[in-house]
Amino acid sequence: MTSPGSQQPVSEQQFLDEHSQLVFNVALRLTGNRSDAEDLAQDALIRALKALPKFRGDSKLSTWVYTITVNTWKNRVRAEKSRGFWKTISFGVLGDSGRPDEGSDYDPAGKDAPLDAELEKEGTAAVVQKALLQLDADDRAIVVLREIEERSYGEIGEVLGLAEGTVKSRLFRARAKLKTLLDKVSA
């Protein structure tokens, strides 16, 4: 297994150290709750670890990991849809605090964000997450990869198998829909 371009071998532990947080963040915003996010992240990481020996370095490793994560999530969405459960787009998945579902393993004193800053953003974050969950799968993935992961249109297109132009137009429509949803909440 090698890292793209440099062809340097990447150990499993190194891979996990570098990408576990990234995968979990994307999974959290795609699913909207911590338990589903952890399940999805673990599933995606396990798949990535299994496929890692076959990674040829044709793309950035991070792009490859995003691709696995998004595809794993989309497969789950399809499976849940077929069972009549699409809870990932339900409004009930977020707690009243606006924080993605505070499960028993949720650590309110997160290391990354000061408590005061979290409290200030709590209301807005809940509304934004709910609005995000109302986008369809590809649009949500585009928004997450662009706004949160700050990936380029080309990289997003590579992850989702879309042309750059398609990514641009769908991103605009997703933003417009989010704006409409947020305007309704704030009105």
Added chain:
Amino acid sequence: MNDAIREKLSAYLDGALPDAERRAVEVEISRSEEMRLELEALRAVSGAVKGLPKEPLPAGFMARLEARRARDAKPERDYLILPPAYRPLAFALSTAVVALVVWDKTRAPEELIVPRVGWDSEKVAVKSAAEAPPSIDVSGQLSALDSRDKGLADLSSGSAESAAANELTASNAKKEDAVGAKAGAPSTFGKHISAPGKPLGVQEDEPVPAEGGFARRAAPSGPAAAAPAASSPAPVLAEGAGSGYLARSEEERSAINERLYQGFEEEKKRMGIAKIMDKDAEEDKLSGGGREFMALQATPEAAQVGRARGSASAVRGMAKAKGGAPVLKALTLKSAEALSAAWSAAGLPGEPPAVSFPDQMAVFLAGPSGCGITGVQVRKKFIVVLYKDAGFDDPSARVRALAASPKPVVVKPAE
């Protein structure tokens, strides 16, 4: 403002426009307040999403990931019970079972098949014990003939004669049962006697007694007849039918069989059966000549029983033929009482010829009027009685005195 301009504003916000387009958009924004507000709105939405808090990995995430990896490392098994290779077989078997059940539920009910046991059991109506006819009557020989040729017809037609005989039999059996109860023997009347075709049956749910309770179809009355039952209670014929029979030791089973055999012999004696002849004995010597074998041979006790059981009707019935053909039977009688009973039962006038019992025995030919014995041949294993069924005016021609012999009697038409 159309969507194309808004889309350019979205791309401008992301810095994704080529330089020329970016400069053109910047010019437009500086000129249009609407475009500026639209850009600010898009920037606000983008900023709101970007502002979503980053969450750290949940505590124990890596440990759970490793545990899951270890679990997933085991060979994948996507089936619960059966491997995929066996599923077609399981499907076929389950389908066959369902089809069988459906077929069984939907097919027309079949007539109950009555097993043939001894007599033509399907012709015999099942009756209660009190109504059950005697399977072997008075003199054995008479009853055997009567049952085959006449008795069954009487049962089905319910003739008064047969009903009277049955009633008498039931009455005698009850008396005998009462005697047995006084003697300490368990009563079996109405329990073990069921119907023709199942002569010695025992109710399955009834506990098998240790001894006694030998199934009696017909029993003589009087102290002489009750004596064997009182002195040595007959073993249970169905003793071995209990579930514990096979669990017993070889010695115990042998003892049971011995008791059963003794009981059977006593029952034969009490019912007047001296010997049951081998059906195939010397059959070849009688080819074309011997018409019937006497399976049963009367004993002196049988004559007494016969008088009490209405053997007259049985003897009279013997002369009746099934389909019109005359039926003859030779009886070996070993007492004057038995001879007199048979004589009177056949409706013959006067007295029977004198026979010096017990040194001699009387061979009595039961059959239509005019029949008579033309000769007697004492052979190695049986006695052949030659007869003619017509032409004898003297009824004494029906009786021949012979030296007492336990051999069975066979009748044969004289040439």
